[in-house]
Amino acid sequence: IQPSEFGKLALILWGADLLARKQDKRLLTQWKHMLVPLVPVAFMLLGLIMLGGDMGTAIILTAILFGLLWLAGAPTRLFAGVLGFAAAIAFVLVWTSPNRMSRLSCMGVLGEPDPDDGCWQAAHGIYALASGGWFGSGLGASVEKWGQLPEPHTDFIFAITGEELGLAGTLSVLALFAALGYAGIR
Structure with missing residues (x-):
């Protein structure tokens, strides 16, 4: 911490x-x-x-x-x-x-970056999110977090959530954050 x-x-x-x-x-x-x-x-x-x-x-x-x-x-x-x-x-x-x-320049980069490239983490975060589909691959079944995404537990935890739980899971997370924000303001 x-x-x-x-x-x-x-x-x-x-x-x-x-x-x-x-x-x-x-x-x-x-x-x-x-x-x-x-x-x-x-x-x-x-x-x-x-x-x-x-x-x-x-x-x-x-x-x-x-x-x-x-x-x-x-x-x-x-x-x-x-x-x-x-x-x-x-x-x-x-x-x-x-x-x-360099982090800002990774936005919108097309193609496969090299593992030594600064855009590797961002590109594989997008791959993880995109491969989730509607309902994901299932809890613990992420491909990206087991080798492709070097630091999945950091800012890219949402990408792993998207890969494992799909669009339904990511929308659920966003809805829970919205409910928390609404409850906090209310």
Whole structure:
């Protein structure tokens, strides 16, 4: 488990508690009470994570921060400006990192990549998802996870789910995530 996982949980719990206490005192109508100390602490956490080079977790933490502020009733104009600024920063971070650019360049690549190619994992993730059909090959019957897909337990777990359970299984997973999101917002 990565230390940043604890950071995600800490930001959610601490941020929700902080905003709830400020809401009880009717302080959230003032922008400084809505943003301070939540945003500076979140930026400090984001800075530490970006020093480690983990842009994916930084994006998730930013989404958590936006979610907390949205649920607290932050004005919509705040999100428009900050989202534009965050998108510009993300663009610069991707553009200046050869590793991130190589991952982005794998999108839409046709043909069979070499095992040493950076697109091998992405291509075989798509193959796994595509070979699932309507109902999949059955639990544990994945071909890609037993040698073709080097890291099936990481970001590509959804591709393996698609191969083993097919379209029906992947739509079920998405429906469960949607239900979880609906229950969380409700």
